Amino acid sequence: MSTVSWITARGLFGRRRFLLLIPLPLLLVVLAVVSRVLKVDPGQWGPPILVGLGLAVVLPVVALIVGTGVLGAEIDDGTVVHILTKPLPRWQIVLPKLAVATGVTAVTVAVPLYVAAVLAHSVRLGLGLVVAAALGALAYSALFLALSLVTRRPVLLGLVYVLIWEGLLGNLVTGTRVLSIQQWVIALADRLAPTDLLSTTVSVPVAAVMTALVSVGFTVLAVDRLRSFSVAGETS
Amino acid sequence: MPEPTGVIHDIGYQRYTGPRLGRRHVFGALYLHGLRTAFGLGRSAKAKIFPWLVVGVVAVAAAGITAVRTQIGEVVMTYAQFADRMSWMVIFFVAVVAPELVSRDLLSGVLPLYFSRPLPREDYALAKLLALVTALWLLLGGPQLVMFLGAAFTTDDGIRGVWNELLDLLPGLLYAGLWAVVFASIGLLISSLTGKRAFAAGGIVAVFLMTTPIVGILSIMPSQTVNELAFLASPSTLVGATGAWALGDLLVFEGSSGPPIGGFGPLYAVATVALVAVAVLLLLLRYRKVATR
Secondary structure, eight states, rough: OOOHHHHHHHHSSSSGGGGGGTHHHHHHHHHHHHHTTOOHHHHHHHHIIIIIIIIIIIHHHHHHHHHHHHHHHHHHHHHHHHHHHOOTTEEEEEEEEHHHHHHHHHHHHHHHHHHHHHTOHHHOOOOOOOHHHHHHHHHHHHHHHHHHHHOHHHHHHHHHHHIIIIIIIHHHHHHGHHHHHHHHHHHHHHHHHHOOSSSOOSSSHHHHHHHHHHHHHHHHHHHHHTTTTOOOOOOO | OOOOOOOOOOOOOOOOOOOOOOHHHHHHHHHHHHHHHHHTSSSSSHHHHHHHHHHHHHHHHHHHHHHHHHTTTTOOOHHHHHHHHHHHHHHHHHHHIIIIIIIIIHTTTOOOHHHTTSHHHHHHHHHHHHHHHHHHHHHHHHHHHHHHHHHHHHHHHHOOOOOHHHHHHHHHHHHHHHHHHHHHHHHHHTTTTSSSSHHHHHHHHHHHHHHHHHHHHTTSSSSHHHHHHHGSSSHHHHHHHHHHHHGGGGGOOOTTTTOOTOOOOHHHHHHHHHHHHHHHHHHHHHHHHOOOO
């Protein structure tokens, strides 16, 4: 474990704000258990919990908080200078941070999703969702990490993507789903564990290629932006 | 012994002799400043991007609805439905504006300067809250006015048609006010907890979004009472159910029914009032002992 990832992990867990990450996954598990105990038909409670809460809210929001936190918080504090002045290649700064962000997001989201999916359908669906959510965590983290280097307001821009692009337009204009990480995750999970709980209009090859493309592309962009990064004060 | 050579120059300092404005004026100034901050007025272009993006989306939606209404004569959605459909934009607007209003003051540590004026701590919180409520109400009410004007100028019944349209608009504006009060009080409470705008925005969105699926789950539970009480779980459905109960036929589209809340309407109204009261109370408590740095 490199020093950069160690610092990043401590920056993430060393503050009270990481408690923000607990209620969302907990809610997912509690709702799934309650639905199961009361013997509601899984076909009815599966989609709203797994997709409506898990993949549409918990995954992007956790990825947003963590992904913009690993680098954005340091940029805000100005402590990023300490890392930038060390004789490290830029990719050795970006990649560990991306790894930590992806790992934390994946664990936070995949565990409750696995529990809920096992309660709803089968272990296979659980594993499929875990793999798909981990890939989604990678894509989201790369996107939000790059955002925190491109703009001074990464959280708001990330919210524009999550709320307006994926949430609002994804429901109204089906064509925008081709560029929606949420739909790729659904497509991949449905391919890994075919059930009638998940459905999307995006094809699996498109989803796989686009996930890889977004993950690599935004990581390269982040490395490139960090190469010519200028430290400025907070915007007014 | 030499004479002292020092002189005291009169460089023109003057005492302020005008009227000293009191608490009411401080409150008014703070409120106006908050309202201008909400829309980024008097600030850099970067601060205007996100508020006006939301305003733009809402305005385009209203213009589209008005165009359909005036050209084809079809009512796409009522004034109240417009507020419901724009709920995601309202959440985003709160996430943009609420941290600007309070988190920046926490981060830069200017609260001691504010509180050294004749400004009680409650006034600071209430002025900010009132500014956010007003901004939200303008965000929802402005487009409704556009829709009203579009409908009023194309009505076939003369002044009577305009009057009917106005009677439809007023409950819609009242309903927008309900949205504004509920969302502003919760959003401001969350963002007053942290000085970081980024985390405040994330927290607001997390709270508002994670409560919506709970409603979906509760309304498929095998108990009618739970189903009818499900809308209590999320602020947006709570507002919808309360509005449908309180304003009734004025709000709900002809032919369709509102949320299936059974006979629990009064309970929803009480819950809304209690929610707002608790949020405002917690906000005031927060500023009673605010850690200023």
